[in-house]
Structures are given as C-alpha cells and as structure tokens.
Amino acid sequence: MNKYLGNKPALALFLLPALLLYSVILIYPVLQTVFRSFYDWDGLSTASFAGLTNYRELFSDPLLGTSLKNGALFALVLAVFQIGLGTILALVCANPRVRGRKLLKTAYFIPVVLSVTVVCQLWIAMYDPTNGLVNKLFDVLGIPYQQNWLVSPTQSIIAIAFVNAWQFMGYQFSLLYAGVKAVPEDYFEAATIDGCGKWRAHWHVTLPLMRETFKFCFTIAITSGIGAFVQMLIMTNGGPGTTNYTLTFMIYRYAFMESNYGYACAVSVLLVMISLVATVVINKVFDRGQHA
Amino acid sequence: MNSKTTSFRSIGSFLLQIPLWLYFIVSVYPLFWMISYSLKNNDEIFVTNPFGFPAHFRFENYVNAWTQFNIPRYFMNSFIVSIISTLCILLLALMFAFAVARMQWKFRTAVRTYMIVGMFMPLQVIMIPLAILVRDFHLTNTYGALIIPYIAIGLPFSTMVFYGFLVSIPREIEEAACIDGASIYRLFAQVILPLALPAIATIAIFQFLNNWNEFTLAYILISDENMKTLPLGLLFFQGSYSTDWGAMGAVMTIASVPMVLVYLLLSEQVERAMTVGSAVKG
Numbered sequence: 036m037n038k039y040l041g042n043k044p045a046l047a048l049f050l051l052p053a054l055l056l057y058s059v060i061l062i063y064p065v066l067q068t069v070f071r072s073f074y075d076w077d078g079l080s081t082a083s084f085a086g087l088t089n090y091r092e093l094f095s096d097p098l099l100g101t102s103l104k105n106g107a108l109f110a111l112v113l114a115v116f117q118i119g120l121g122t123i124l125a126l127v128c129a130n131p132r133v134r135g136r137k138l139l140k141t142a143y144f145i146p147v148v149l150s151v152t153v154v155c156q157l158w159i160a161m162y163d164p165t166n167g168l169v170n171k172l173f174d175v176l177g178i179p180y181q182q183n184w185l186v187s188p189t190q191s192i193i194a195i196a197f198v199n200a201w202q203f204m205g206y207q208f209s210l211l212y213a214g215v216k217a218v219p220e221d222y223f224e225a226a227t228i229d230g231c232g233k234w235r236a237h238w239h240v241t242l243p244l245m246r247e248t249f250k251f252c253f254t255i256a257i258t259s260g261i262g263a264f265v266q267m268l269i270m271t272n273g274g275p276g277t278t279n280y281t282l283t284f285m286i287y288r289y290a291f292m293e294s295n296y297g298y299a300c301a302v303s304v305l306l307v308m309i310s311l312v313a314t315v316v317i318n319k320v321f322d323r324g325q326h327a
Numbered sequence: 328m329n330s331k332t333t334s335f336r337s338i339g340s341f342l343l344q345i346p347l348w349l350y351f352i353v354s355v356y357p358l359f360w361m362i363s364y365s366l367k368n369n370d371e372i373f374v375t376n377p378f379g380f381p382a383h384f385r386f387e388n389y390v391n392a393w394t395q396f397n398i399p400r401y402f403m404n405s406f407i408v409s410i411i412s413t414l415c416i417l418l419l420a421l422m423f424a425f426a427v428a429r430m431q432w433k434f435r436t437a438v439r440t441y442m443i444v445g446m447f448m449p450l451q452v453i454m455i456p457l458a459i460l461v462r463d464f465h466l467t468n469t470y471g472a473l474i475i476p477y478i479a480i481g482l483p484f485s486t487m488v489f490y491g492f493l494v495s496i497p498r499e500i501e502e503a504a505c506i507d508g509a510s511i512y513r514l515f516a517q518v519i520l521p522l523a524l525p526a527i528a529t530i531a532i533f534q535f536l537n538n539w540n541e542f543t544l545a546y547i548l549i550s551d552e553n554m555k556t557l558p559l560g561l562l563f564f565q566g567s568y569s570t571d572w573g574a575m576g577a578v579m580t581i582a583s584v585p586m587v588l589v590y591l592l593l594s595e596q597v598e599r600a601m602t603v604g605s606a607v608k609g
Contacts, residue, residue, distance in 0.1 A: 037431050039501070039505045039511065040429065040430045040431040040501060041430065041431045041432055042511050045430075045511045045512065046426055046432055048422070049422040049423060049425055049426035049430070049515075050422075050423060050426045050427075050438070052419050052422070053419040053420065053422065053423035053442075053482055053486065054423070054438070054442075056419065056475070056478055056479045056482065057445060057479055057482050057483070059460075059479070060457065060460070060475060060476055060478075060479030060480070061448060061453060061479050061480065061482075062441075062444075063456070063460075064452075064453035064455075064457050064460065065448055065452055065453055067456035068452050068453065068455060068456055071455075071456070078455075078459055120350070123346065124347060124350055127343060127346055127347055128347055130343060132340040133340070133347065134344070138351075139347050139348075139351055140598075141590075141594055142351050142354050142355045143350070143351075143354050144590070144594070144597075144598060145354070145355070145358065145587060145590065146358070147601065148536060148540075148586045148587060148589070148590045149540075149583050149586060149587070150539075150540045150542075150557060150561065150582060150583070150586070151558060152542065152557075152558040152561040152562055152582075153558075153582055153583050156561065156575070156579060157357055157358075157361050157579060158357070160364075160575075161357060165373075166372065166373045166377070166572075168357070168360055168378075171377055171378070201353070201354075201357075204350075204354065205354070206602070209598050209601075209602050210602055213602065258449070262449055262450075262451055264451075264543060265542050265543060268546070269562065282451075286451055286454065286455070287454075287547075290454070290455045290458070291458070296459075299455055300455055303451055303452045303454070303455065304452075306449065306452070307448075307449060307451075307452050310449055
C-alpha cells in the first residue's frame with residue numbers, strides 16, 4: 036500500500052507542474068522584489084547595489100505621506116460602511132420576521148460580480164457634476180449641496196473609497212450574515228428573556244460571538260484599503276495632481292512610468308510590511324477581547 | 328386585543344425591514360439607472376427623464392456599441408484567458424492536492440506549507456519582477472502573459488480548498504483501488520476526480536470570476552488593443568466616448584450581463600465560492 040501511494044514518477048507528475056509555476060511566478064518575484072529594493076535599478080541594465088538608499092529616499096518622499104493618509108482613509112471608509120452598516124443590516128436580516136431575504140441578499144451581491152471598470156465608470160457618471168445622479172438627487176431633495184465629487188482634493192478619496200465599499204458590500208454582508216447565523220439562537224433568546232432589549236442583547240451576546248468573522252472582515256477591509264489602486268487609476272488617475280496617490284499607485288508610477296524599479300521595489304516591501312503589521316494588530320485586538 | 332398586537336407586530340416588522348429595503352435601493356438603483364440610460368438618448372438622460380424608465384427603448388445604442396467598438400474582441404480575449412487559466416488551475420491544483428493529501432512521502436507537510444505562503448502575498452509585491460519576467464520571456468501582449476500568472480496566482484488558494492476536501496475522503500478508497508489493481512493515475516482520474524466534483528465546481532466559479540474581472544495585471548502586461556480583456560478594453564470608452572452616454576451605458580450593460588446571469592443562475596454556489604476563503608484563511 037505504501038509503495039502504491041509512494042509511486043515516485045506519479046508523485047513527480049502530480050507535484051512538479053504546480054510547484055514549478057508557483058515558484059517561478061510567485062516565490063521568485065517576491066524574493067526578487069526584496070532583493071532589488073536594495074539596488075539602484077532601471078529594469079534593463081545591470082543594477083548597482085545601493086544599500087538602504089531607496090528606503091532613506093522613500094521616507095523623505097512627500098508622496099509617502101499622501102499615500103499613507105489615503106490608504107488609511109480608504110480603509111476607514113471600507114470598515115465603517117461595509118462592516119458597520121453591514122453588521123446592522125445582517126442583524127436585521129437575520130430576524131425571522133423579515134420577508135424577501137433571498138431577494139435582498141441577491142441584490143446586495145450583484146455588484147460584487149461586476150467588473151471593476153464597469154463599476155468605476157458607472158460611478159464616474161453618477162458623480163458627474165452636471166448630469167450625475169448624485170448631484171441630481173440632492174437637487175430633487177431640495178438640498179443645495181452640489182459637489183464636483185471627483186475633482187475636490189479633500190472629498191475625492193472618500194468618494195472613490197465609497198465606490199469600492201459599495202461594490203463589495205455584498206461580499207462582506209454575506210460573511211457577516213453567515214456569522215450572525217452561526218451564533219446559536221438560544222444564546223440570544225436567553226438574553227432577551229433576561230430582560231435585555233434586542234439591540235443590547237445583540238451588542239452583548241451576538242457581536243462578541245462573531246469575533247472570528249470580524250477578524251476576517253476587518254483584515255480584508257484594512258488590507259484592501261492599504262493596497263487600493265484600481266479605483267484611483269480609473270476614476271481620477273491618482274489626481275487631481277497626486278492627491279489620490281496610494282502605495283500601489285507609487286509602485287505603479289515609479290516602476291512603469293519612471294523606470295525606477297529599485298525604488299518601486301522598496302515601496303512594495305513597505306506595503307507588504309504595513310499589511311502584515313495591520314493583520315497582526317487586528318488579530319491581537321480581537322484575541323485580547325476574548326480573554327477579557 | 329389580540330388583533331391589535333398583531334397589527335402592532337406587523338407595523339413593527341415593517342419598520343424593522345426599512346433599512347434593508349433602503350440599502351436594496353442603494354445597491355440596485357445605480358445598475359437600473361445604467362441600464363435605463365443605455366436605452367435613452369442624451370436629451371432624455373440629462374434633461375427630460377434622468378431618473379426613470381426610458382420612454383421608448385433606443386436599441387440602436389446596443390447596435391452601435393457592438394458593431395462600432397471592439398467589444399466582441401474583448402469578450403473573446405476575456406473568455407479565452409479565463410477558461411484556459413481556470414481549467415489549468417483546476418487540473419494542477421487538484422493533482423497537487425492529491426499528492427499532498429493522499430500520497431505517502433516525506434516532505435508533504437513542508438511542501439504544503441510552502442504553497443500556503445503564496446496565499447498571503449499581495450499582488451503588488453510580485454508585480455514588478457513579474458512584468459520583467461513576462462518581458463524577458465517575450466510574452467508581452469500574448470495570452471500567455473495573463474494565463475500563466477493567473478494560473479500561478481490561483482494555485483495556493485485552490486490547492487488549499489482541494490486539500491481540505493480530499494483529506495476528508497476515507498482511506499479505504501485507495502485500498503480498494505490498489506486491490507483492484509487500478510494504477511494511481513486511474514485512481515486519480517476515475518475515483519478521486521468524480522468525488523471532488525463539488526469542490527471543483529466551487530473553485531471553478533471562484534477562479535473564473537476572478538480571472539474574468541482581473542484588472543491590475545492585465546493593465547500592466549497588455550497594451551496591444553487586440554489582446555485586451557474586457558475590463559481593460561472598457562477603459563477606452565471613458566475618454567473618447569463620454570459624450571455619448573447612451574452608447575457607453577450599452578457597452579457597460581453588455582459587459583455586465585454574462586456575469587450577472589451566471590450569478591443569478593448559480594447564486595448560492597457563487598456566494599459560497601466567493602466566501603469560501605473565510606473558511607480556509609480564517
């Protein structure tokens with residue numbers, strides 16, 4: 036039996052294609068990025084070792100501050116909108132008296148399967164200052180709040196983050212809904228019988244039991260905020276000026292527009308480090324709550 | 328008394344549902360708006376009827392969109408790239424998972440861990456060397472420039488899902504196959520593969536959707552107009568055709584219909600496929 040399941044040629048045939056492709060296309064580039072971040076390299080000629088120069092330059096790069104701030108804002112919008120609002124909707128939706136649950140869930144999820152290009156262009160049209168739906172809506176409601184959403188340097192990053200939040204709300208919602216459903220109903224009922232109001236019962240019973248779900252949802256929201264790129268690229272091309280830059284936008288610009296590959300690699304390493312730290316912190320925060 | 332409480336309860340449950348239906352509108356109305364302006368002319372969109380249903384359907388927008396632009400070409404490219412990479416991911420990931428989950432050899436835990444690492448790599452960290460690899464292998468502006476990276480990127484997650492599935496199959500299966508004299512290849516193709524069909528379906532949907540909608544790598548690796556996939560090709564309409572909103576709406580609607588149909592037909596499976604990550608990663 037062991038000989039049968041230890042068949043060497045078969046093992047090689049089953050393992051090697053996947054391992055080879057994975058090593059060449061994923062692992063090798065990761066190592067290469069770290070390695071090249073210590074070099075002055077234009078992607079073509081021989082690179083020259085530069086030690087920590089790239090990192091030193093990076094920390095005095097004015098784009099870094101903008102990018103970090105935008106990444107944080109983006110993550111904040113995702114967390115508040117998707118997880119904050121998503122949790123409330125999931126709790127309400129789990130109430131047995133709600134009708135049309137299937138229709139609601141389907142409607143929330145449809146934007147998730149759309150192409151990000153379609154969604155961004157739809158929202159470019161929605162945000163259009165004269166013909167867009169958003170300004171027209173304010174007009175119809177009689178609120179004199181006409182904005183040039185994507186041009187304002189302070190608002191546009193929020194407006195863009197909202198597009199991402201809107202598109203992937205359904206995804207977070209279905210995770211949160213599954214999380215609510217996984218909490219045994221007796222727990223919640225026991226709390227309401229003990230005289231807790233519904234919302235207080237949810238606050239003290241349901242939400243703490245959804246710790247694992249929240250951990251995962253926050254990790255997705257925060258890391259996709261830090262790594263955000265496509266929406267800015269399509270909707271404002273990082274502008275006005277460089278006001279909508281993020282770390283990924285910096286990588287894109289330095290590598291593919293300015294051929295400053297070594298420097299762009301240093302930005303990549305920083306991006307991974309920040310995502311890693313964020314993930315660890317999120318885990319720590321939710322695990323600490325467990326022992327309290 | 329009793330009927331009074333019932334009516335209070337029904338009012339209560341009606342009020343309770345309001346936020347759900349409000350968000351329903353937020354989620355769906357932009358799409359309805361897109362479809363309706365794809366059937367209007369500029370006058371209707373901007374002035375006479377911005378919010379509502381089109382007065383009469385201007386299907387010529389669709390005819391224009393389909394015939395004047397490169398839409399059929401983008402569709403074909405997306406289809407070829409997504410189908411080939413999904414099929415390869417399924418085959419390679421299943422073979423790998425089979426070797427790690429069912430076969431007996433020394434370093435299988437180490438190799439499995441090595442593969443898991445890839446699940447936590449953000450795309451940005453491989454982007455630059457990958458672009459150079461693609462250039463050095465002379466793959467720029469070919470299907471291979473997308474298919475090969477898509478396969479590699481899809482592998483870690485898919486192998487983990489298959490691994491979880493295959494590990495739970497009882498050991499007697501191999502014994503029976505061994506006693507019957509079936510080769511290990513037959514065991515894989517005729518016993519394991521059919522058993523894994525539910526997991527295969529989940530991963531197929533997940534990877535197809537991912538590849539169909541992938542933007543960043545395609546943007547960096549493809550510049551030839553004839554090789555563009557749908558998400559990339561649609562970018563083109565932003566600048567040059569933004570004055571003709573009807574045609575733009577039609578283009579966007581055409582591009583969205585296939586995925587929305589897939590979702591509506593298989594909604595349960597798609598939701599499970601998209602959220603299966605939480606079970607694996609969490």
